Amino acid sequence: MGIVKTQGLVIKEINVGEADKIITLFTRHKGKLQASARGARRPKSNLIAGTQFLCYSDFVLYKGKNMYRVSQSEVIESFFNIRSSIERLSYATYFVEIASEVIAEGYQNDKVLKLLLNTLHMLSNTSKEHLLLKIVYEFRLMSIIGYAPNLVGCTNCGHESEGMYFNSNVGGLVCKKCLKNMKNRNNIALSDGALQAMRYILYSEQNKIFSFQVSNKILNELDSIAQDFILTHIGKEFKTLKYLNNILDLHKTGKS
Ligand SMILES: [Zn+2]
Numbered sequence: 517m518g519i520v521k522t523q524g525l526v527i528k529e530i531n532v533g534e535a536d537k538i539i540t541l542f543t544r545h546k547g548k549l550q551a552s553a554r555g556a557r558r559p560k561s562n563l564i565a566g567t568q569f570l571c572y573s574d575f576v577l578y579k580g581k582n583m584y585r586v587s588q589s590e591v592i593e594s595f596f597n598i599r600s601s602i603e604r605l606s607y608a609t610y611f612v613e614i615a616s617e618v619i620a621e622g623y624q625n626d627k628v629l630k631l632l633l634n635t636l637h638m639l640s641n642t643s644k645e646h647l648l649l650k651i652v653y654e655f656r657l658m659s660i661i662g663y664a665p666n667l668v669g670c671t672n673c674g675h676e677s678e679g680m681y682f683n684s685n686v687g688g689l690v691c692k693k694c695l696k697n698m699k700n701r702n703n704i705a706l707s708d709g710a711l712q713a714m715r716y717i718l719y720s721e722q723n724k725i726f727s728f729q730v731s732n733k734i735l736n737e738l739d740s741i742a743q744d745f746i747l748t749h750i751g752k753e754f755k756t757l758k759y760l761n762n763i764l765d766l767h768k769t770g771k772s
Pocket residue numbers: 670671672673674675690691692693694695
């Protein structure tokens with residue numbers, strides 16, 4: 517019989533009927549898949565905890581005709597603190613949406629799952645700035661799926677001038693000299709701090725990617741670049757990102 521034992525993160529849940537739901541899992545061994553969780557919404561169901569949105573759980577799945585069916589689930593990590601703040605939850609929902617967008621059904625990518633789990637862990641269990649987590653997550657994700665920007669030198673001549681620019685269309689840096697000849701005008705001026713931070717994010721080892729600190733000014737600069745880069749290469753505006761930005765705006769207005 518088709519039994520699959522794997523760990524997976526619940527990235528979507530849809531209620532079906534009285535007590536069932538269909539969940540989308542980002543699994544370690546089978547990539548992204550859908551599974552029905554019968555009776556999972558009943559208070560006494562042993563599937564109730566492990567099949568909730570954002571839970572990383574151990575699963576036993578049966579392969580049915582059309583879809584997997586969840587037979588057992590046990591929570592490994594619930595990222596509990598994310599649920600206690602609408603801002604954190606909005607960030608997490610965006611992280612999940614963008615990963616889900618770039619990972620096709622059944623396609624297995626351990627690196628994306630690991631990055632997503634690490635980022636959710638930082639969001640849930642540390643006080644690291646959320647915007648910093650978002651920027652690191654976005655750049656590393658783009659890099660894993662094959663869109664690593666070239667930050668070594670100018671993408672055109674290879675040199676580095678004082679004051680570099682970033683161009684999402686050419687996928688990296690542009691120097692002052694080459695800027696004049698570029699037909700594409702979407703060049704964003706980079707501060708030295710932003711360039712150093714981007715290099716750190718993209719060229720450091722996986723377990724060190726969040727271990728740096730920059731000013732809010734640089735974070736905002738990097739945020740604009742990351743958003744421009746993602747829009748250029750994925751070509752889609754994310755609903756959850758719009759929602760997140762609304763929540764952040766509300767926060768700002770509330771504080772002033
Ligand atoms: Zn150049």
